Amino acid sequence: MVMRVGVVGGGQLARMMIAPAVELGVELRVLGEEPGMAASLAATAVGDYRDADTVLAFARDVDVITFDHEHVPQDVLAALVHAGVAVHPGPHALRFAQDKLEMRTRLAELGMPQPEWAAVSDATELDAFVAAHGGRAVVKTPRGGYDGKGVRVVSSGAEADDWFTALAEDGRGGSLLAEELVDFSRELAQQVARRPSGQATPYPLVETVQRGGVCAEVLAPAPHAGERLLEVAARLGVAIANGLDVVGMLAVELFQTTDDRILVNELAMRPHNSGHWTQDGATTSQFEQHLRAVLDLPLGATDPTQPWSVMVNILGGPAEGALDERFAAAMVDQPAAKIHTYGKAPRPGRKVGHVNVAGDDLDDVAYRARAAAAFFGD
Amino acid sequence: MVMRVGVVGGGQLARMMIAPAVELGVELRVLGEEPGMAASLAATAVGDYRDADTVLAFARDVDVITFDHEHVPQDVLAALVHAGVAVHPGPHALRFAQDKLEMRTRLAELGMPQPEWAAVSDATELDAFVAAHGGRAVVKTPRGGYDGKGVRVVSSGAEADDWFTALAEDGRGGSLLAEELVDFSRELAQQVARRPSGQATPYPLVETVQRGGVCAEVLAPAPHAGERLLEVAARLGVAIANGLDVVGMLAVELFQTTDDRILVNELAMRPHNSGHWTQDGATTSQFEQHLRAVLDLPLGATDPTQPWSVMVNILGGPAEGALDERFAAAMVDQPAAKIHTYGKAPRPGRKVGHVNVAGDDLDDVAYRARAAAAFFGD
Numbered sequence: 001m002v003m004r005v006g007v008v009g010g011g012q013l014a015r016m017m018i019a020p021a022v023e024l025g026v027e028l029r030v031l032g033e034e035p036g037m038a039a040s041l042a043a044t045a046v047g048d049y050r051d052a053d054t055v056l057a058f059a060r061d062v063d064v065i066t067f068d069h070e071h072v073p074q075d076v077l078a079a080l081v082h083a084g085v086a087v088h089p090g091p092h093a094l095r096f097a098q099d100k101l102e103m104r105t106r107l108a109e110l111g112m113p114q115p116e117w118a119a120v121s122d123a124t125e126l127d128a129f130v131a132a133h134g135g136r137a138v139v140k141t142p143r144g145g146y147d148g149k150g151v152r153v154v155s156s157g158a159e160a161d162d163w164f165t166a167l168a169e170d171g172r173g174g175s176l177l178a179e180e181l182v183d184f185s186r187e188l189a190q191q192v193a194r195r196p197s198g199q200a201t202p203y204p205l206v207e208t209v210q211r212g213g214v215c216a217e218v219l220a221p222a223p224h225a226g227e228r229l230l231e232v233a234a235r236l237g238v239a240i241a242n243g244l245d246v247v248g249m250l251a252v253e254l255f256q257t258t259d260d261r262i263l264v265n266e267l268a269m270r271p272h273n274s275g276h277w278t279q280d281g282a283t284t285s286q287f288e289q290h291l292r293a294v295l296d297l298p299l300g301a302t303d304p305t306q307p308w309s310v311m312v313n314i315l316g317g318p319a320e321g322a323l324d325e326r327f328a329a330a331m332v333d334q335p336a337a338k339i340h341t342y343g344k345a346p347r348p349g350r351k352v353g354h355v356n357v358a359g360d361d362l363d364d365v366a367y368r369a370r371a372a373a374a375f376f377g378d
Numbered sequence: 379m380v381m382r383v384g385v386v387g388g389g390q391l392a393r394m395m396i397a398p399a400v401e402l403g404v405e406l407r408v409l410g411e412e413p414g415m416a417a418s419l420a421a422t423a424v425g426d427y428r429d430a431d432t433v434l435a436f437a438r439d440v441d442v443i444t445f446d447h448e449h450v451p452q453d454v455l456a457a458l459v460h461a462g463v464a465v466h467p468g469p470h471a472l473r474f475a476q477d478k479l480e481m482r483t484r485l486a487e488l489g490m491p492q493p494e495w496a497a498v499s500d501a502t503e504l505d506a507f508v509a510a511h512g513g514r515a516v517v518k519t520p521r522g523g524y525d526g527k528g529v530r531v532v533s534s535g536a537e538a539d540d541w542f543t544a545l546a547e548d549g550r551g552g553s554l555l556a557e558e559l560v561d562f563s564r565e566l567a568q569q570v571a572r573r574p575s576g577q578a579t580p581y582p583l584v585e586t587v588q589r590g591g592v593c594a595e596v597l598a599p600a601p602h603a604g605e606r607l608l609e610v611a612a613r614l615g616v617a618i619a620n621g622l623d624v625v626g627m628l629a630v631e632l633f634q635t636t637d638d639r640i641l642v643n644e645l646a647m648r649p650h651n652s653g654h655w656t657q658d659g660a661t662t663s664q665f666e667q668h669l670r671a672v673l674d675l676p677l678g679a680t681d682p683t684q685p686w687s688v689m690v691n692i693l694g695g696p697a698e699g700a701l702d703e704r705f706a707a708a709m710v711d712q713p714a715a716k717i718h719t720y721g722k723a724p725r726p727g728r729k730v731g732h733v734n735v736a737g738d739d740l741d742d743v744a745y746r747a748r749a750a751a752a753f754f755g756d
Contacts, residue, residue: 003705015400016400016401018396018397018400018419019396019397019398019400019401020397022393022394022396022397022419023394023397023657023716023717023718023719024705024717024718024719025719025720025721025731041396041400041419041420042419279401283713283714283716283736284713292709297705297706297709298706298709298710298713299709299713300709300713300714301713301714303714305683305684305736306683306684327381327402327675328675328676331670331675331676331677331678332676335661335662335676335677335678335679336661336678336679336681338401338661339401339402340401340402341401341402341403342403343403353403358683
């Protein structure tokens with residue numbers, strides 16, 4: 001009997017599930033948004049993930065439905081569940097990744113450490129929050145943001161007027177999320193895989209380096225992290241996975257504050273950029289682990305296979321020189337670099353691939369990963 | 379520009395090129411023998427690799443043709459070359475993997491260490507060879523053998539009468555290969571990757587354990603191998619790759635004799651069972667390396683990522699219990715085991731998958747790989 005996993009969304013996360021699916025003998029089927037997506041090799045359907053009939057038809061012949069992204073609407077998810085389809089993560093978990101206000105509310109109920117936050121429904125409420133938090137605040141649209149989009153630092157309520165207007169106009173009313181501007185020394189990410197039966201396995205805590213709101217590099221495990229920090233982060237990740245009943249991969253993006261607390265920044269319920277290093281640096285990659293988790297197979301070991309791994313994203317601008325020439329130059333220069341491409345047309349700032357390097361010495365590993373990535377992208 | 383590799387043959391070796399092809403951004407196209415082969419996900423054509431028109435049509439839109447096996451006839455290869463197709467390895471190299479007498483002759487010219495051998499054209503000549511080598515000899519059909527087929531130990535010429543008769547009947551005449559029965563302590567394998575431009579990179583020497591003429595396990599690197607043995611084997615592998623002008627992966631199967639010489643047993647010009655450990659235990663897997671080599675891209679680092687790796691083949695008999703139950707049992711028992719399946723119907727003795735485990739302690743690694751594999755197969 002072949003195990004069949006259906007992935008809604010044809011981006012690079014679906015693409016990177018292909019390799020472990022082939023090796024495990026899992027039949028991967030992808031519903032792409034359009035032809036020629038990153039995961040097109042496994043695409044068995046093309047259509048609109050916001051259309052319940054399209055997604056239901058796609059789901060008919062698979063054992064479980066999972067996702068390349070968190071944007072499938074709740075009514076479509078409900079239709080899948082109603083039709084008896086196994087959906088992992090389920091709608092009740094995904095809503096916490098789809099709506100940042102629901103996430104903050106639920107994490108507060110669970111007692112998780114967070115920045116101070118409030119739901120603000122107009123500029124006056126936002127002004128009050130700003131005044132109470134040192135004259136500045138982060139404002140986020142609860143839905144639809146990614147890679148720094150839908151996030152703004154403001155010093156007055158009026159600076160979010162356009163968003164309040166848009167909220168009023170979309171008919172559902174609703175609020176924006178205001179958060180204190182956290183004084184952090186760095187950003188971290190804690191990944192956890194969890195099965196329907198409850199088994200939850202953390203990965204090592206990593207450091208993520210953002211530039212312009214986009215993940216640039218990941219250092220794994222997080223350097224200068226003591227035993228206690230690693231343990232606290234792993235426990236926090238497992239507690240959130242359990243508390244939100246997540247199935248599959250969960251990424252918890254964290255701030256490490258200048259006074260050494262960790263606070264939850266964002267959640268992602270799918271393989272995540274902060275875990276790409278696991279492809280070449282951990283016993284079980286996050287993509288294999290996601291497949292195991294959604295199929296309710298026992299989870300794999302998450303140990304690093306080498307002391308240090310560094311992942312550097314390739315952000316693609318207009319290509320200078322043919323791709324094979326860039327490959328040749330990067331490979332001659334860095335024979336130990338693992339180059340991963342997404343099959344996406346280059347566009348300034350767009351994530352079109354990444355490079356992983358693993359080894360014994362962090363400085364050397366980071367240097368080599370950056371050197372290899374520099375042959376590609378912007 | 380996408381790099382396109384066409385693979386003739388749809389078996390597990392082609393299948394295992396899919397994962398690195400996806401990650402590198404190489405478009406892999408496979409000519410399968412029939413629908414539903416191991417590499418069917420990448421199959422763009424189905425047809426007979428002995429038919430020149432079929433292979434020429436398949437080759438039209440790729441940058442290079444390579445192989446899942448060495449059985450493509452020389453006239454088909456010649457037609458490809460004549461049509462201007464890049465073929466790696468080329469026909470002039472492949473003939474040494476296709477015909478064991480040609481291989482022995484050429485290796486002798488290159489001064490490579492080999493068992494004593496002779497071409498024997500009838501039972502009388504074989505009797506003479508047997509008499510001169512202690513009363514026993516190994517007889518091989520020069521073409522078409524694999525996994526112990528076409529190999530026989532005899533103590534008289536009459537024991538190969540059926541093969542002599544078959545040779546006479548096939549119209550081409552020809553001889554059998556007779557070899558001394560080597561007194562060996564173990565079998566080893568040396569892999570080398572080589573580019574058209576001449577760059578040749580050896581992998582660490584490994585020990586292969588055969589049962590019933592079929593590879594059962596591989597230990598990497600070869601245990602109890604001194605610096606000198608490792609160096610001699612690596613140099614021998616590179617010398618053969620250069621001497622035969624191999625492009626792509628070359629596997630040199632070796633005997634280590636009881637008096638500590640190494641002798642060449644067989645050659646394979648493609649990814650090989652002795653290198654499956656590299657998927658989870660080396661910086662660059664043999665499948666990625668093969669793609670790099672045939673595309674004339676710089677070769678990747680071949681260092682082991684962990685001190686020891688052990689590969690155990692899964693030989694498939696009638697399945698007891700559903701596949702997902704076996705997976706679950708193996709994964710619970712051995713969370714660090716990497717399970718690779720070939721998508722092939724189980725049949726007693728047939729290779730249907732393998733398990734890799736890597737780690738610090740050889741005994742522990744071997745135990746865990748064997749334990750995981752035991753949940754599958756015969």
